[in-house]
Amino acid sequence: xxxxxxxxxxxxxxxLQEIKDGCIKLNGDDxxxxxxxxxxxxxxxxxSTIQSYKTSATFYGSARLTDxxxxxxxxxxxxxxxxKELGYAVLSGGGPGIMEAANRxxxxxxxxxxxxxxxxxxxxxxxxxxxxEIPFYFFxxxxxxxxxATDACLFFPGGFGTxxxxxxxxxxxxxNKIDPIPVILVGSDYWNKFQDIIxxxxxxxxxxxxxxxxxxxTITDDEDEVIRIIKESKVRKS
Numbered sequence: 524x525x526x527x528x529x530x531x532x533x534x535x536x537x538x539l540q541e542i543k544d545g546c547i548k549l550n551g552d553d554x555x556x557x558x559x560x561x562x563x564x565x566x567x568x569x570x571s572t573i574q575s576y577k578t579s580a581t582f583y584g585s586a587r588l589t590d591x592x593x594x595x596x597x598x599x600x601x602x603x604x605x606x607k608e609l610g611y612a613v614l615s616g617g618g619p620g621i622m623e624a625a626n627r628x629x630x631x632x633x634x635x636x637x638x639x640x641x642x643x644x645x646x647x648x649x650x651x652x653x654x655x656e657i658p659f660y661f662f663x664x665x666x667x668x669x670x671x672a673t674d675a676c677l678f679f680p681g682g683f684g685t686x687x688x689x690x691x692x693x694x695x696x697x698x699n700k701i702d703p704i705p706v707i708l709v710g711s712d713y714w715n716k717f718q719d720i721i722x723x724x725x726x727x728x729x730x731x732x733x734x735x736x737x738x739x740x741t742i743t744d745d746e747d748e749v750i751r752i753i754k755e756s757k758v759r760k761s
Contacts, residue, residue, distance in 0.1 A: 536568060536572070536655075536656060536657055536658060537564075537568055538658060539642060539658050539659075539660050542561055542564045542565065542568075542660075543557075543561060543660075545560075545564070546558075546560035546561045546564065561660065561661075562661060562664055565659050565660065565661060565664040565665075565668075566664050566667060566668065568657060569639060569657050569659065569664060569665065569667070569668030569669075570667075570668050570671055570672050572637070572655070572657050573612075573614065573637070573657075573668060573671075573672040573673060574672045576611075576612035576635060576637075577610075578609070578610065578611045578612070578674045578757065579611055579612040579613070579614050579635075579637070579672070579673045579674055579675075580602075580605050580611045580612075580613055580614065580673065580674060580675040580676075580677060580753060581614040581615070581669050581670060581673040581675070581676050581677070582598060582602060582613065582614065582615045582621060582622065582624075582625035582677050582679070583615075583616075583621070583676065583677065583678045583679065583681060583685050583688050583689070584598060584620060584621025584622070584624075584678065584679030584680060584681045584685055585620050585621055585679070585680060585681035585682055585685060586616075586618050586619050586620035586621070586622060586681075587619075587620055587682075588620045588621055588624075588679075588680075589620075590623075590624070594621065594624075594679050594680050594709075594710055595620065595621065595623075595624040596624070597679070597709065597710070597746070598621050598624035598625050598628065598677075598679050598709070599624040599625070599627050599628040599631075600628060600746060601625075601628065601677065601709070601746055601749055601750075602624065602625040602626070602627070602628025602629045602632075603628035603629070603631055603632045604628075604632075604746070604750055605628075605629070605750070605753060606628065606629040606632035606633075606634030606635070606636075607632040607633070607634065608750060609750070609753060609754060610634070611634075611674065611675075611753070612629070612634065612635035612636075612637055612655075613625050613626065613628065613629035613634065613635065613636055613637065614637045614638075614639060614669060614673060615637070615638060615639070616638065616639055616640065616641065616665075616669075617637075617638020617639055617640040617647075617649045617650060617653050617656060618638075618640070618647050618648065618649070618650060619648070619650060621679045621681065622638070622650060623650035623652060626638060626650055626652035626653050627650070627652040629652070630652040630653075630654060631652075635654070635655060636652050636653055636654045636655070637653065637654075637655045637656075637657065638650065638653035638655070638656045638657070639657045639659060639665050639668055639669055640653075640656055640657070640658050640659065641658075641659050641660075641662060641665055642658065642659070642660050666688065666691065669688070670688075670691075670692050670695065670701060670704075671701060673704065674704055674753070674756070674757060675704055675705045675706075675707065675752075675753045675756065676692055676704060676705070676706050676707070677707045677709055677749070678706070678707065678708045678709065678714075679709050679710060680710050680713040680714075689706075689708075692706055693706060693736075693739055693740060696739050697736060697739060704756065705741065705752045705753060705756045706739060706740040706741070707740070707741050707743065707749055707752060707753075708740055708741065708742045708743070709743065709744070709749065710744065711742050711743065711744050714742045715742060718737075718742060721737070722737070
């Protein structure tokens with residue numbers, strides 16, 4: 524499929540400017556209430572859009588990995604399979620790197636490829652494989668939307684942002700603030716290093732977590748295992 528076909532298949536959502544203009548019109552000169560209104564509308568659009576899909580899986584990982592990187596290729600393969608074999612919508616932040624790989628895999632499978640994009644000072648370019656874009660101004664509304672209504676979270680190697688999303692997701696799962704969805708860390712060479720620190724420091728030395736907490740996520744390189752875990756873990760509340 525060429526770039527023109529990709530563009531024509533994109534779905535349109537309420538823009539950030541439309542949200543801002545509506546909230547200013549509703550609240551006048553009250554900047555605080557206008558901002559609260561914007562937060563509410565971003566959450567409403569984000570969560571309701573994701574809930575409109577029967578099932579979905581969210582991909583996280585570095586924006587800096589290119590299409591010749593093994594983790595990009597692995598994310599692309601898994602997104603393709605999750606879309607094709609399981610019929611899930613695939614969610615990402617809509618940018619480059621692992622995000623692009625996830626959207627690309629879903630798009631090439633003929634599935635639903637969703638990008639939850641963020642407005643930055645240096646504009647983030649939405650990857651061309653997104654066919655349903657949900658725009659956000661606030662990082663926290665985007666973060667909430669990405670894990671609040673999804674059915675599985677897949678984490679690939681990344682930087683501070685990826686780790687921020689991971690530990691927030693695990694914390695919400697630990698405290699029962701989200702459903703007990705599978706959290707899958709793909710790439711043992713990367714994630715086992717964090718696991719070693721978690722075990723030696725948090726579990727053994729300081730005892731700030733329990734052995735049971737380590738069961739809240741799975742580290743694996745096995746793509747078939749990823750598919751199996753997701754397939755057997757439909758936990759979204761109706």
